[in-house]
Amino acid sequence: MVLVNEDGIRIDGRRIDEKRPIKIEAGVLKNADGSCYLEIGKNKVLCAVYGPRECKPRHLQDPTKAVVQVKYNMEAYSVTDRKRPGTDRRSVEISKLIAEALENVVQTELYPRASIDVYIEILQANAGTRCAGLTAASVALADAGIPMRDLVPAIACGKADGNVLLDLNKEEDNYGQADVPLAIVPSTDEIVLLQMDGNMTRAELDHGLDMAFAAAHEVYEVQRDALKRRYTEMSKKEGDSDE
């Protein structure tokens, strides 16, 4: 399988340092405190945030700070073969990763004993859903009015057909050599999530991360834009409504 041709064009027509088109919309769910719908390439993610509210399994309560509880869930119809519904090892891992990444930015110390619940539903998956989920979750948190230091954009880099690529799609992820998801805090360039599945040399990793950092900042702009759009819309509505 040729994933990257001799011109450096990938099977979906992208260049090696090009990310998939991304679309974010904030505030899509009426009953959630904050919500977000995100599309990156063929990935479709819906995220809802509730809280801060009383921490529900009581034993998870922390008297010094709020806990961030994330539930990452893939719909049965999100992949070509039907996915067996419910939690599995993979979704538990991703939920934990995303929760820990978000705890780095959310000011949990303001709400002791409370919990902030994040539900991420993957409606359609095409590689890179943990990045998409985290990107959507941070927008939904901001939409919920939860105090946080910054947003968290996430994007993956990797290697396929011997080329270092940005934002792998499903084929590149399945038949490639490595997948490296990355999430950062844009204001400080801190890394809040970094994994590597596969093999890359040090030089390749450095190059991949450079690309991913630059792309994450671009994702951040899209996130900001989505939130600004939502709130200018709201204030416009407030100003214009004439009975």
Added chain:
Amino acid sequence: MITFKSDKMEKRSARRTREIVIPGDVLGNADEYKAGENAYELDGKIRANVIGTKTYTNDAVGVTVMGGFYMPVTGDTVIGIINDVGPSNWMLDINAPYPAPLHVSEVPWKVEFGDTSRFLTVGDVVLLKILMVDESKKIQVTMKDSGLRKIEGGQLVEISYSKISRVIGKSGSMIQMLKNMTDCRIFVGQNGRIWIDGDGENVDVAAEAIRIIERESRSANLTDRVREFIEKRLPQSEEDEEEDSE
């Protein structure tokens, strides 16, 4: 109508545009300003914590929140709904991230141990005062103050707590007008719940007026527009200045 609209447009453009900021946005330099409400300092820059509008207060720059949760503050009067009844206390939902227990010693009645449900039961609505909020956000509420009681009849309207200040208006101008024009008894809780009691249609008009205030909270001349709305719905034939006692 058209003249009214253009008039309004002028007023709005004359006001300073409110800048919407997002968590992490730079609000200003730390050597110029201090970090105000919902802002923090990082590497010599003041940054926003929450989504909202940028606001300057004296030498600080901060963010006025839009939405978010009500955080109880000692001394606030709120409206609570009873969730659960214990042998010596009631649990109340006050629209905050935390439940608020009301102990039997904080009610105006003499309650025998285990006799709590005879006085207040699940679903009852009460006017409360926040007695204390401690460091770990444990809340204590009281009903032992003038005007605090169980609510019977009327309507409960729930709006975002950040809009409460607009419902009250400058030194109570808006709420006073609502009370006078609709002839309703209105009680505003700091947690975004408003209780209205009055005759027939008046209550509905008052509730709708409050919804308008919530929706258009940031437009200019809100008091006049709300007055116009009420006048249209309730022709004020006998313009008697009836002062309502709260």
